[in-house]
Amino acid sequence: MIDEFLAGDLGAVEQAIRTAVADEVMPRYRQLAAHEIVEKKGPHDLVTTADRQAEEHLTGALTKLLPGSVVVGEEAVHADPAVLTALGGDAPVWIVDPVDGTRQFVHGDPGFATLVTLAHGEELLASWTYAPVFDQMAIARRGGGALLNGEPIHCGSPEPGAVLHVAVSHYDFTTDEEKRALSGLQVPGVEVRPCGSAGLEYLNVARGLLDAVAFTWENAWDHAAGLLLVGEAGGAHATLAGEPFRITGGNALPFTAARDEATVAHILGLLAAAG
Template structure:
């Protein structure tokens, strides 16, 4: 499967497995994995479908899906030493999906030797597809991704409500809430709607595809300790930014801990 075929797989899976259940989920089709962390029948079926198709096409690749790792955390250890792997987030923004919000997406990343080489974000409700290949940049529906320029202090967003409105004594613009969905947060940074995002969770299914898009577009994706984000990154948090100046401002003033 080439890059476009994998994007087609995401679109097909969304059209046949995910979107038919949008606004149609029964109570018994939603489960709370841990407090506030939801999974639906659509998450599980989408992950199984995408994973099975990728496994057929790439029989030697390690397939790591968010829901499979929840059931068996040991699966994540295979990613570190994998010569070739795919990481699947079947529905990013599941809570939004359950609540009937458009801000949900399907994300897949490919790694080779621990380096992210390709990534896909598909937003079923907007029809926007972001695709990245290492060394070849980011595309939005086969066109270029443009970043708006603003004459303001760096503007950040956070999913942590306690941080919203924090302005670091005027060094940063007041923060706004994230979309609670990396499939929308990363594009917001790509387009310059916001300048940075601060995350406290660093799961590879949430960040691998988007991080490659950010860096291929001239931005920065590093842990708060200043290390480039990788499939095995650990630490106190992750900051992504559209440029180095915004990232450094966020690292200095943004209380992610």
């Protein structure tokens, strides 16, 4: 069933995402009332009515498109962590982040996206990264390359000797230990800045606009779409143990995704030295 679905036209998935965002997210962009914003674990970890409604909308639409599939969404997992077990199950899984970059969304910043990934048996099969304010839809299919608004995109490689530009876990979300690990990137030849929406940072790497990302957390909904997108655009990734990132968790952190293997190796070396 999953092979037949992937062999077909996946345009219905794109349309489902666009519709959910048009119905549930964009009407609330810069229009949120105070009661529609809730703190989850602290003032920097927010959820809005848009997140919840968009995830519910996508859950219904995506499981209808692929009968027998299940959804692992950020908000569903927050309500019931047992939902995560589906990532290692037998059914095809839609991994959904309804509003990646909720803090940006709350503040009226355009830098947010909706991320959807189709996985099966822990393998990433297809992904969609949709930045509605920028009218950008990036799609990746395993073995089929990466597209942005229908045009192929490629990571390329950094220019030899050029300063590497790296986006890292935002300092507001990192522990002292994680800050210490990321401090390994504070060296000549590397310019570091805190990340915004993880999904959009991965898109920047896939387009060759950013050299690498280095993250200290492993929520599948934040990373699955971007990791497939970067990989299909010719990039690479690895955890601190030099292994592929596992969507089921238990990864050696931090991990990095970058424009090429050489950059991945360089970033991992710097991170390891700091540890």
